[in-house]
Amino acid sequence: MGGNRRTALVVAPGRGTYGKGELGSIARLHGARFADVIANFDAQRRERGQPAVSTLDGAERFSVATHMRGDVAAPLIYTATALDWLSIDREKYDVVAVAGNSMGWYSALALGGAVSIADGFRISNAMGLNSQTHGPGGQILLQVVDDDWRPVPGLRDRLLALVAAIGTRPGHALALSIDLAGMLVFAGNEEGLAALLAEAPPTPGRDPLRLAGHGPFHTPLMVGSSDKARAELPVSLFGGPAIPMVDGRGHIWRRFSSDPSEVWDYTFGHQILAPYDFALSVQVAVKEYAPDVLILPGPGDTLGGAIAQALIGIGWQGIGGKADFMARQAADPILLSMGRAEQRALVTG
Structure with missing residues (x-):
């Protein structure tokens, strides 16, 4: 066959x-x-x-x-x-x-x-x-699509801009780790992650999720x-x-x-x-x-x-x-x- x-x-x-x-x-x-x-x-x-x-x-x-x-x-x-x-x-x-x-x-x-x-x-x-x-740090998962898995207009760009800005602050490390299409995983040190959790705009579905047991993968850390x-x-x-x-x-x-x-x-x-x-x-x-x-x-x-x-x-x-x-x-x-x-x-x- x-x-x-x-x-x-x-x-x-x-x-x-x-x-x-x-x-x-x-x-x-x-x-x-x-x-x-x-x-x-x-x-x-x-x-x-x-x-x-x-x-x-x-x-x-x-x-x-x-x-x-x-x-x-x-x-x-x-x-x-x-x-x-x-x-x-x-x-x-x-x-x-x-x-x-x-x-x-x-x-x-x-x-x-x-x-x-x-x-x-x-x-x-x-x-x-x-x-x-690796040094202290980890990953956070954020959803950027709606219930029908279509992109929420502007959300991805807002998140990427926020992450870039946080990453430039003294003592803060934060960057995109994995692009999962409907979800973005960001990684950084504890200061960077805390800032992201405090300042992230509302996202659809679940709240920002800290991934258990994960390090700051796919970053210079x-x-x-x-x-x-x-x-x-x-x-x-x-x-x-x-x-x-x-x-x-x-x-x-x-x-x-x-x-x-x-x-x-x-x-x-x-x-x-x-x-x-x-x-x-x-x-x-x-x-x-x-x-x-x-x-x-x-x-x-x-x-x-x-x-x-x-x-x-x-x-x-x-x-x-x-x-x-x-x-x-x-x-x-x-x-x-x-x-x-x-x-x-x-x-x-």
Whole structure:
């Protein structure tokens, strides 16, 4: 049935996606089929004196204090994503490109073939620990779209201007961290974050949300993490991608023309220290490769809204708002979330 294969863009999720509902999912969904891969990841953890992925996934109850910490969250998320990736039915889907959100870029490197699945775990595991090497600070999430996921006129620009102004004040660090289309994540030190909470204009939906356990990712405050990554994770882990990879600038790393040392330099430089434009990465990927569907591997499916909002932002296939997107999902789903049982069945065969 090779001729009937549908083309797919695969988008790897980032931090905050392995939650209470995902506890035990790695063993349940993958334990039998991918025992050898899980054993490799467990061995890598034990070599570093860390609790195994199997132990963490098999915990009796979900602990925010433990499971949301970078050195635990990152390997769990990578494992769930990588094993979901290996579960995609390639008779049904031809993956034409990969992308990721923030930490999901490390997963995308493995999905795209620029690093091996085992080395992708090594990178994600190391960066989970490294991501905790930073000064005080964190991230705040603000919504910039209305109930139909359409941009609130002028709100994004007002927020970006406010953040730029706060960032210039003595002792204040604040900058855009991740652009999630309908939501913006800002990161900075405690002074910068406090000023943003005090001065942000009213935004739709929820109040500004401080992301638990997150550092000031994708800002210059992460320079310690970048330095550690370059010292610890050699360029020899990297090769050219087998599948095009779209990064957090909207840059496409193409087959045969991507220098592994440049991928390494981006991954442990710009990607850590500068904003991650997730919305742009999705928009560039769909415009360049026109996939039939977008596949979101687990854990969870919380990135689905941001993917939909990125598509709405460019009116992809006439999808102009949340109502349009939901109607499309009901009739002929364009986004297949592997964290949802009924959509997972369509992807794994």
